[in-house]
Amino acid sequence: MRIDETHRKWFIGSLVGLAVAVVVYVPYSRSSPQGAGGGTTMGLIYGSVAFAFMIFAGLLGARKKVPIWRLGRAQAWMRGHLWLGFVSFPLIVLHSGFHFGVGLTKALMWLFAVVFVSGIVGAVLQHFMPRITTQRIPLETIYEQIGRVRLQLMEEAISLVDEAYALLHGDVSQANEQQRAASASAGTMGGLTVASGMQVDEEASAELKQFFQGEIQPFLAQSGSHGHVLADRNRAQAMFRQLRTLLPPNLHSTVDDLENICEEKREIDQQARYHRVLHGWLLVHIPASYALLILGAVHAVMALRY
Amino acid sequence: MLRRIRTTKKLAKRMDLQYFTQPHPFRSWRLWLSVLVPVVAVVWFAALRAHGQKVYSSGPLSKSHAVFAKRCDVCHVTTLGFFRAKVSDSACLKCHDAPAHQIDRVAFTPACGSCHLEHKGSLRLASTADSSCTQCHADLHTRTGSPQYVREISDFDNEHPEFAVLRPGGKDPGQVKLNHYAHLRPNLPGPDGPVQMDCQDCHRLTGMEGNWPYAAQTMPPLKPVTAGASADMRPSRSRDYMSPILYATQCAGCHVKDLQFDKRFEQSAPHDKPEVVQAFLLQKYSEYFASHPGALSEPVAPERILPGKFKLPLPVPHNRQEWMDQQVMLADRLLFDKGCKLCHVMIETNAPLPTVAPSSIPARWLLHADFSHNSHRLLTCVACHNRTPESRETADILLPGVASCRSCHQERGPKQDAASGNCSECHSYHDWKREQPIKGKYLIPQLQAAR
Incomplete structure (x- = not known):
């Protein structure tokens, strides 16, 4: 009060x-x-x-x-x-x-x-x-629902990553309009050669899989995020920036969404900490x-x- | 480009609307702790009560009882594991034989604990509240009808009556003639020249007599007179009273000459009963006659002849017996009609010798109260006995009145920067004369050990 x-x-x-x-x-x-x-x-x-x-x-x-x-x-x-x-x-x-x-x-x-x-x-x-x-x-939510929201974020992230896999492996049927438009472009972005078209890039797929399973999934699954690399906003931004360079442009929106999900997770973690203090x-x-x-x-x- | 757009509707759909009905760790912790901590507190209290007596918050004991503060059971009876708050009189009477107050007159006898309130700190337990007394004395009724004391006394400041001896009809029971005014005049003839007497030359607390300035030069063996010798005195308050007035210690230094009966003898007559004096005279004159063969022809000294008592000339004695009778008769008259009468009331009877009226100087004037001269020693004597320097009559009662007490003592006492005016300051409820010895029941460790 x-x-x-x-x-x-x-x-x-x-x-x-x-x-x-x-x-x-x-x-x-x-x-x-x-x-x-x-x-x-x-x-x-x-x-x-x-x-x-x-x-x-x-x-x-x-x-x-x-x-x-x-x-x-x-x-x-x-x-x-x-x-x-x-x-x-x-x-x-x-x-x-x-x-x-x-x-x-x-x-x-x-x-x-x-x-x-x-x-x-x-x-x-x-x-x-x-x-x-x-x-x-x-993005404050109801404290008692934080666990439930975290699970929803996890499901949402998994869904996004599945879509991205499908794109990287040529399954265009699962691609959305933006991804289809992005797939038309190819070449150089920021001095880096990026994947173009709907070509299958095994290396990019492996990077995405490794990043998701190694960083995002544990971060989202963890109640609280103390000590996790994605719990630090600056380090998280740097990691997602690096991930974007490794993925074709048509998947950058997916990376943005994943980063946004992690941001929301950081917020509910912080809310949980505040709630415990409060x-x-x-x-x-x-x-x-x-x-x-x-x-x-x-x-x-x-x-x-x- | 960010595709995640959070609308309120989307956010709301995330929530389980029945979330508050489901357990949550935080609420669960709060609930369990809210149960557990009080339970632990209650268990702790029970353990504390089982192993000690610090749970009662009973307040500090009086000074005299503080030694067994850990032994509630000395006074309190245990019922169902808890001590009863009320202490029975029998618990008090185990250690105190406190004779009841006016047992044959009072309408009721209160319980010990109703007057002597314990657990109020290191107060003097005997210092009871005035209400303990005024519950009866504000409107006194006795079993025998009309009380012999003042019926209504509800406070000290206004309603305490004048001391009985100072009320109309009260009189000094003393039979020794004393003029305080004369004794306090300057340049009185003392044993070694002119003196200025002071109150303490004759009046001192018992137990601190020291050297009396006007005692006999050769003190006869005195009967031991100490506090408690008089029935009016309480031995436990020895320094409260004044030492009794004795001829040998307070008078003889100056008044020894009043017991001289004949210039032929340096020794004065003893200050004793007439029979003893008579025997002393017989012995002295017998010895004188034996050592003075011409005694029969010696003239009678004029100062031995009291005016109006004898027709001159006295018959000439012809033998030892007539001479002895004449000398002793003259000495008797000089002593009993002059020397003794200076201070004593002599009662003439048909007996050959007069009787000396008992001196009857009261050891205590306030027989229903206790007064401690020792507690008032910072005051001059005349601060209270203010009529003394001008008192010329033996019958003057020089006891200060209750008004004198009220000039320092007031009902509210220290709260009004005054001495206490509580009843218990002067009066004792119990009839201590009837106190019986108590046989102790405890060893020291028993009193100090926690239960």
Whole structure:
């Protein structure tokens, strides 16, 4: 969620609430003979308010599970989750009197620190990453469909290469109009002798086969492309440029399409990486939050009872 | 020329519209972690609870109980594997014999834990909240009907009554005549010349008497008088009280001359009961007669004759017995009618010797409260006993009133930059006179070991 001017009220409200809590804390801490602590009246107030905020923040998950609930807009819940969750950690620190305690309370403080930091990281990522993703990945697709799209790209590439084989081996019936037109020309391109007409060029066919099977197919088949030569746009462009020189002009459009497919594959790989960054923190934040809520409830019961 | 043209329609056709119903590694991870991490947390909590007691977040114990902070079971009973929050009185009474308060009068006796709140930090556990007292004393009812104390006391600042001895009808039970004004005048005749007396010349905390400046030059063997000697004193608070006033330590240096009974003897009469004095006189005159053959013809010194007591001239003694009777009679009258009466109330009866009224100087004035002079040692004596320098009458009660206490002590205490005005600051709930010894039950490792 982008933190824009629509958050202003929440932001100001949170800061004011936090400032009040800190201002109240100073005289409370000084006047407490034993110092500030969770067991004092003020400590219990801080703890109760913070725990209420934590529960509200935790209810965001339930709210998302049932989007048809008419309990306020999802964006409002998200803002509440963000800002009340943000304020709850300092309140808990005030509740504890800046002590981590021992045993359960120590674990709770560390757990909350993990939830808080992961939440801050997540909020920052959610603010910046979507725009970056949109700018850098024009062919963005649904993350869960990336595997399916990759398979489709593979099928498309195989189809293109099969067409090219057919052309190189004289099967004109599979050639399209552009390939037929290109087949009329022959001679020299850029100082290199290129295949002409519909002649069978075994060497070109071998080069195409080698390039496709050796580079393109593994690249497309691989989920993610770390370390692959085609994952680098510049190197990929150079390789495709070289491939064009080895193939007759009537197949250059096929090479362009293959290069375009690889480009799209690079983009969805990048999208997958961005997605893992953009949502990976949730793998820490959500489980830790559940654990925090459960142990927090246990702590509240234990502390109030004893 | 690029032939791949991606239209929205083409892109849309790529998608499986039911994709969100199918499992996905990211969502699966999130789900499993969301289950696993809380389960691990709960298991960790259970293990922590099984191997220790740090899961209770019970708050710090008081100073006196902190040593067994890891042994909840010393006070708390276990039920279904969990400690019960409420501590029974029997758990407290295992180590504390705390005699109940006015057991034959009070309408109810609260549980120990309702007044002594534990797990509130290193506070003094005996320092109970005022509400523990005012729950009864704000509107006191007893089983026997009308209470003998003030019925309504809900706070110290406004409703605490004046001390009983300072209320109308209250009187000083002391029977020793003392004029504080006279004793604090400058240039009093001291044992070695003029002196300016100070409060501490006669009034000191028990246990720190040191050298009394006006003690007898030759101290007779004193009965050991220490804190706790009086029934009013609590031995545990020995330095709270003033040392008792004794002739030998506080008076004799100056007043020894008031016990001189005859110029022929350097030694004064003992400061003791009339019978002892009488025996002393008989012994002295007997010795004198034996060593002075011309004693029968010696005249009676005029200073031994109290005006209006005898018709002059005294009969001339003819033998030892008549001489002894006359000398002892004169000494008795000089002592019992003058010397002793300077300070004591002499009670005349039909007996041959008078009786000295008990001095009855109170060791404690506030019998229902504890006051520590030691805690107030930074103050001058007259800061509280402000009427003392001008007091000329023995009957003057120089005990400061509750208003004097209120000048420093207030209900909210430190919150108002004042000394505490809590009930427990002065009053003790338990009747400690009835305290019984306790037989200990633990070894040190037993208290310190975690369960």
